[in-house]
Amino acid sequence: MKKLTDTSNSNNFFTMVYDIVAKIPPGRVTSYGQIAALLDEPRAARTVGWAMHSIPDGIELPWHRVINAQGKITFNKHGQGASLQRALLESEGIVFNLKGRVDMSKYQWQPQEG
């Protein structure tokens, strides 16, 4: 699991995920399941998560704006990662509650907005 999707192939599921992530505006978040739903495959949340885990070096995406449906960060890199993602989100104005979660009803991205 080193190299993954060839981003030049826009037909790949991974690339489609990246295209959506790239559209998430600052101060907003979305869930893996929502992205899957936008791709017309609501049961492929895990695949979306894998796509995020496999973002190729070289391309820039607001990957930190993708969290799980519970409003919680699941990204875990070397025991860290979550702290980095949280810091990035907080820098955009997103507030975490005492449980370390965000209010999805308040921050979840609404595609129709833009």
Add this chain to the structure above:
DNA sequence: ACGGTGACGAGAT
């Protein structure tokens, strides 16, 4: 072609 795998999700306990 087949099976293992993963930054998930929803329901049950």
Add this chain to the structure above:
DNA sequence: TATCTCGCCACCG
């Protein structure tokens, strides 16, 4: 509410 269990699906060797 916190955990645990099981189903899902695309990508890779």
